[in-house]
Amino acid sequence: MFSVKYPRDFYLQDAEQVAQQILGSYLCTCIDDQLTVGKIVETEIYLGSIDKAAHSYPNKKTPRTQIQFGLGGYAYIFLVYGMYYQFCIVTGPVDVPDVILIRALEPIAGIEYMMARCKTQQVKNLTNGPGKLCISLNITKNLYGADLLGEEIWLSPPHPVDIINMNQIQTAKRIGIDYAEEFVDKLWRFYIKDNQYISKK
């Protein structure tokens, strides 16, 4: 289970396509021999060349955003509000700083590890937000730049019968980017309709 990984080419597609295709896929981490898995139920895209909400706008390279300018299929991890890590997937070819933020998961495996890390017994509160899912899956700065085809963190596609159809995907405005001017209204958030683990309604 969960050993099949998306190939590099998968991550070289457009961020918007990948962000919708990975809904229903499994995000896996294996840190300190502890396997944790969550089904991806909510994503957002940030397009560094044009998007005022993106850290890498306008194609701004800093030590923090540097990995976004590399090949797709690597982890962009950053700290927000001085306390919470967020996990993003770099997509596209070299020099295209587009990423997908993973906003929410449905806990699938290693739930006992998640509870210990997140300090709650309530499964519903383990991964229903971008900061919380990083705590539960033990995603920290250590994984900045990690290869998603590696052994510590990776994505595994759903079985064919579980692939999410386009008509199950809801689009919405992104969360927490009030400063992004005309980009606040872009429908660049994607989630599985009627899923219980969405971060916000």
Place this chain on the structure above:
DNA sequence: CATTTGATAACG
């Protein structure tokens, strides 16, 4: 609605 602190940018 209060919390809380690393990253970034604007200095000198």
Place this chain on the structure above:
DNA sequence: GTTATCAAATGT
């Protein structure tokens, strides 16, 4: 180098 301002959130 030093300082000031802000931020892809969370818990209540």
